[in-house]
Amino acid sequence: MFDLVVAGGLAVLPSGPEAADIAIAGDKIVAIGAPGGFAATGAKRTIDAKGQYVIPGGIDPHVHCSWPIPVPGQAQPTLSGPPEQVSRAALWGGTTTLLDFALVQPDETMAAAIERRTKEWTGACYCDYGFHIMLSGKLPPSILGELAEAVADGHASVKMFTTDITPSRKGRMVQFGDIWEVLKVLARQGGIASIHAEDNDIVMHMYEKLTREDRTGFENMAEVHNTLSENLAFNRVIRLAENVPGAALYMMHTSAATGVRAIAEARGRGVPIYGETLHQYLLYSAEDYKKPNGQMYHTYPSLKFKEDHDALWAATNRGAIQAVATDEVCCPLKIKVQGRRIDDTTGGNSGVEPRVAIIYSETVVKRGYGLGHFVDLISTNAAKIQGLYPRKGALAVGSDADVVLLDPRAKRTIKAEGLHETDYSPWEGREVAAWPSLTILRGKVVVENGAFAGDLKDGQFIRRKVADDIRARPAL
Ligand SMILES: [Zn+2]
Numbered sequence: 001m002f003d004l005v006v007a008g009g010l011a012v013l014p015s016g017p018e019a020a021d022i023a024i025a026g027d028k029i030v031a032i033g034a035p036g037g038f039a040a041t042g043a044k045r046t047i048d049a050k051g052q053y054v055i056p057g058g059i060d061p062h063v064h065c066s067w068p069i070p071v072p073g074q075a076q077p078t079l080s081g082p083p084e085q086v087s088r089a090a091l092w093g094g095t096t097t098l099l100d101f102a103l104v105q106p107d108e109t110m111a112a113a114i115e116r117r118t119k120e121w122t123g124a125c126y127c128d129y130g131f132h133i134m135l136s137g138k139l140p141p142s143i144l145g146e147l148a149e150a151v152a153d154g155h156a157s158v159k160m161f162t163t164d165i166t167p168s169r170k171g172r173m174v175q176f177g178d179i180w181e182v183l184k185v186l187a188r189q190g191g192i193a194s195i196h197a198e199d200n201d202i203v204m205h206m207y208e209k210l211t212r213e214d215r216t217g218f219e220n221m222a223e224v225h226n227t228l229s230e231n232l233a234f235n236r237v238i239r240l241a242e243n244v245p246g247a248a249l250y251m252m253h254t255s256a257a258t259g260v261r262a263i264a265e266a267r268g269r270g271v272p273i274y275g276e277t278l279h280q281y282l283l284y285s286a287e288d289y290k291k292p293n294g295q296m297y298h299t300y301p302s303l304k305f306k307e308d309h310d311a312l313w314a315a316t317n318r319g320a321i322q323a324v325a326t327d328e329v330c331c332p333l334k335i336k337v338q339g340r341r342i343d344d345t346t347g348g349n350s351g352v353e354p355r356v357a358i359i360y361s362e363t364v365v366k367r368g369y370g371l372g373h374f375v376d377l378i379s380t381n382a383a384k385i386q387g388l389y390p391r392k393g394a395l396a397v398g399s400d401a402d403v404v405l406l407d408p409r410a411k412r413t414i415k416a417e418g419l420h421e422t423d424y425s426p427w428e429g430r431e432v433a434a435w436p437s438l439t440i441l442r443g444k445v446v447v448e449n450g451a452f453a454g455d456l457k458d459g460q461f462i463r464r465k466v467a468d469d470i471r472a473r474p475a476l
């Protein structure tokens, strides 16, 4: 007798979509078989998935919960939505795993930073999660030894910035020499570098220039965080990594055609590099800054232009982009639109809930991608790159029973009040061609028929280890 069988749906298996039933015992998938094949064994509960797609739970590899947001004219920052808020919205939208960040402060050890973050999340998250280690500023040499331990302990990725992002955030950028040393540790220990790459000289030059010219409105953001900056920074990081045998790169929030090209060229040379973009980078452009409350669409670096959209979309078709994330910084509209300048506009996005439905609509329905390809972009590839696979990101025997029913009859127009994120949505008014009707987290039905049954005790920290083939070559 199984605990749960999901029967009658079109299951998106690693081998491709297939009419198949999924049998679950405890928190694992224990069998996958022909429709009706588990009837003889029986199950405590059988879920009818007829007419729906059965997919592995979504993975958002880039969210910032309880993240400090500077408030103009105020010494103390405010915090973005906590894991409780973001994970609940994630489960409603068919995402079952989040990767956030553990920022190592200048005055603390890496172990202390991880412990602090772990305390904040334990019993405070409805879904599963992990942390990229986040390094900033001048790195003390002692950090390299600590990093080796952290990677061995399941924190498989390290986020570093090649820019301070804005003039007021001095101290964020990691110098190239330090990045070089970190890459050596990651190569040795089997980790991956998650990079925010912008050319600091270009970005700061543009801040000075636009300030001088009195053009500091946020609608000029794409001139500051520009495509040349992405070109220079991506290529510089890639060159560095190419000189460290075994170093693998995950380029976060790729926003421009220049970034896409840099990744594609490196992949052509066999560099183990993977591209992430964001759904707002695929679907909004710098023109949208001019709309009312245009800050809603912004996250750093910046929205770009038509040719960048074209390049990003082309790259999702088995090219330089493997994963579509959110860069979630969930906050009320008041906070999102508080700044109006190129140097004080709130970054991040509120989009973790509609992400799966939006990407389904844009890839499968509008662009004719296969269901497996769509699932790769919202789940499987992130699992593989970030060391969660095959525990996460697959409907396979032995995998965690993170299962989502995506209902193509549940077409809708997105409205903030129908979501569970915050008081606005940058996706307001967008049509989607499906919506998740049911979400299972490790064998437990947590969203069903418009009701939420999650518990803050459900979410677990997931140890990660990046597979050797992912780090050896562009394997996806
Ligand atoms: Zn970033």
Ligand SMILES: [Zn+2]
Pocket: 062, 064, 327
């Ligand atoms: Zn981010």
